[in-house]
Amino acid sequence: MEGSKADISIVVVPFPAQGHLNQFLHLSIRLSSHGLAVHYAAPGPHIRQARSRLQGWPATVIESLHFHELPIPSYASPAPNPNSSIFFPSHLQTLFDVFEDVEPHLANLLQALSATSRRVVVISEPLTSFAAREAAVLPNAEPYTFWTTPLSTTSAVFGEESPATALLKSLGVKIPSWEDCFSKEFQALVTRIQAKFRPESGLLTNTSRSIEGEFLDFFMQQPNFIGKKLFPIGPLNPTNNMEAHKPRHQCLDWLDKQPASSVLYISLGSNSSISDVQIEQLATGLLNGDQQFVWVLKEADRCDVFVKKETDQKNKLPCGFMEKVKGKGLIIGDWAPQLEILAHKAIAGFMSHCGWNSCMESISMGVPILAWPMHSDQPWNSIFVSDYLKVGVIVRDWDRRKEILLAGEIEETIKKVMVYDSGEEIRRRAKELGDTIDVSPIDRPSSLNRKTSSVAPALDTEKPLSSLYRLSSLPTLSLPLTRD
Structure with a gap:
C-alpha cells in the first residue's frame, strides 16, 4: 500500500454562513472518524460559531479536528433589515466582501501541510474557490468542490432542451424564477469569483441517489464534468442515536410531554428575517389553527453571531399571544438545536425556508416540509420537495414573495399536512423516504425514485464516502452514513 492515513491531510474551507459552516463540520467529522487528519480553516469567529452550534454528535468528536483560524480584515456587523424589498441577507455583505482576503493565509497553511504530508486534499466550495486555486499550484495537492446546495438547482437550469428540464416539464414541475433570489451586490461577487479559473478533480455533494438520482445522472453528462468524479455523500448529518447538547435544550423537555406526531416546528432560517406584519399574521394563523408548535423566532444571524x-x-x-398559546406553543428566541428537534418523535411537520441543510435534515428524519422560501436556492428547493419528491407543500409560492401571507392561508396550509386526510400521503412519503435513507445508507436507487439512467460511469453509487478515500491512495473503507 502506498503511504498511510497518517501522511494525508484534508483541508476544508467553508464559506462563512451557517448552512455552509455546518455542512463542512459534518463532513469533517465523517472524514476524521476514520483516522484522517482533517483541517477546518475559517476565520476565528466562524470556527467558534460552527463549534458552538454542533448538533447530534458527542462533543468529543471535534477534538480530533485541527481548527485553523484565518486572519480576516475587520468588517461591520449590521443588524438585518426585515423590511427589505428582497429577503436575501444583504446585511452579511460586509463580511462577504472581505472574505477572500484570507487567501494568502490559507496559502501559507497549504504550503506548510504540503511540506509535511504525502498528499493534501483540499475541499472547498464555489464561493471559496480561491482554495482550489492555491491547491492547484502545489505538487502534491488536489482540489475538490463540495456542493452545499442540491445538484438539481444546476440541472434545472441547464437549458430548455436539457433532459433535466424535459423531465421536470413532463412531471408538471414549474421551475421558479431566480429573480430576487440574490442581492445585486452578491450577484456581482459571484460573477467575479466565477470569472477566475477554478480547477477541480471532482465534486462532493450533500445528497443521495434516493433523493436526486435522476439529477446526478444528468449532471454527469455535462461536457465540463467529463473525466471527473462525483461523490453523493449525504445526508452528512447524523440520522439516529444522536446525542443531545448538554445541558439539554429546554424545548426538548417540552417536546417530551407532547403526543407523538403532534407538533409543528417552525424556523425560517438562521439568515432570514420577516417583517413585523408577517410575524403577526403567522402568529395569528398558528393561534387560529389550534396546533401545537415550536417556533424559532429570532433576529437573523449577523456577520458576528455573538454580537x-x-x-x-x-x-x-x-x-x-403567549397567554393564549400557553401549553400549546413554545417560542425560542435564540439559536435552537434543529437537528435534535426534527429527530424528536413529537414533531409532525417542519415549516422551513428550505435551505438545503434544513431540507436534508428534515428529509433524513422523515418529517414533511411546509415550504416558505426566502432567497438563494430556496425557491427551487421548495418546488423540489413539494412537486418532485412530494414530501411537502408550499406555504408561500415564490411568485407571491412580495405579498404578506395572511393568517387564513397559513392556517389552511398547516392543516393540509397536520390535520386533513389529504396530508396522509405526504406524511407517508416523507416517512418512507426518511426510512430509506436511514436503513440503506449506501447510495442506491430508492423505491421512491422514478426510473434512473445507468449511464454514469464516474458516479460512485456503492460506497461514495469510502471511495473518496481512494483519492489519497487509501484502501477502501466502509463508512456508514448513519451512526451505530
Whole structure:
C-alpha cells in the first residue's frame, strides 16, 4: 500500500454562513472518524460559531479536528433589515466582501501541510474557490468542490432542451424564477469569483441517489464534468442515536410531554428575517389553527453571531399571544438545536425556508416540509420537495414573495399536512423516504425514485464516502452514513 492515513491531510474551507459552516463540520467529522487528519480553516469567529452550534454528535468528536483560524480584515456587523424589498441577507455583505482576503493565509497553511504530508486534499466550495486555486499550484495537492446546495438547482437550469428540464416539464414541475433570489451586490461577487479559473478533480455533494438520482445522472453528462468524479455523500448529518447538547435544550423537555406526531416546528432560517406584519399574521394563523408548535423566532444571524441583539422578536407578537398559546406553543428566541428537534418523535411537520441543510435534515428524519422560501436556492428547493419528491407543500409560492401571507392561508396550509386526510400521503412519503435513507445508507436507487439512467460511469453509487478515500491512495473503507 502506498503511504498511510497518517501522511494525508484534508483541508476544508467553508464559506462563512451557517448552512455552509455546518455542512463542512459534518463532513469533517465523517472524514476524521476514520483516522484522517482533517483541517477546518475559517476565520476565528466562524470556527467558534460552527463549534458552538454542533448538533447530534458527542462533543468529543471535534477534538480530533485541527481548527485553523484565518486572519480576516475587520468588517461591520449590521443588524438585518426585515423590511427589505428582497429577503436575501444583504446585511452579511460586509463580511462577504472581505472574505477572500484570507487567501494568502490559507496559502501559507497549504504550503506548510504540503511540506509535511504525502498528499493534501483540499475541499472547498464555489464561493471559496480561491482554495482550489492555491491547491492547484502545489505538487502534491488536489482540489475538490463540495456542493452545499442540491445538484438539481444546476440541472434545472441547464437549458430548455436539457433532459433535466424535459423531465421536470413532463412531471408538471414549474421551475421558479431566480429573480430576487440574490442581492445585486452578491450577484456581482459571484460573477467575479466565477470569472477566475477554478480547477477541480471532482465534486462532493450533500445528497443521495434516493433523493436526486435522476439529477446526478444528468449532471454527469455535462461536457465540463467529463473525466471527473462525483461523490453523493449525504445526508452528512447524523440520522439516529444522536446525542443531545448538554445541558439539554429546554424545548426538548417540552417536546417530551407532547403526543407523538403532534407538533409543528417552525424556523425560517438562521439568515432570514420577516417583517413585523408577517410575524403577526403567522402568529395569528398558528393561534387560529389550534396546533401545537415550536417556533424559532429570532433576529437573523449577523456577520458576528455573538454580537448582542438589539431587539427581542417576541415583542413583535400580537398582544396576549403567549397567554393564549400557553401549553400549546413554545417560542425560542435564540439559536435552537434543529437537528435534535426534527429527530424528536413529537414533531409532525417542519415549516422551513428550505435551505438545503434544513431540507436534508428534515428529509433524513422523515418529517414533511411546509415550504416558505426566502432567497438563494430556496425557491427551487421548495418546488423540489413539494412537486418532485412530494414530501411537502408550499406555504408561500415564490411568485407571491412580495405579498404578506395572511393568517387564513397559513392556517389552511398547516392543516393540509397536520390535520386533513389529504396530508396522509405526504406524511407517508416523507416517512418512507426518511426510512430509506436511514436503513440503506449506501447510495442506491430508492423505491421512491422514478426510473434512473445507468449511464454514469464516474458516479460512485456503492460506497461514495469510502471511495473518496481512494483519492489519497487509501484502501477502501466502509463508512456508514448513519451512526451505530
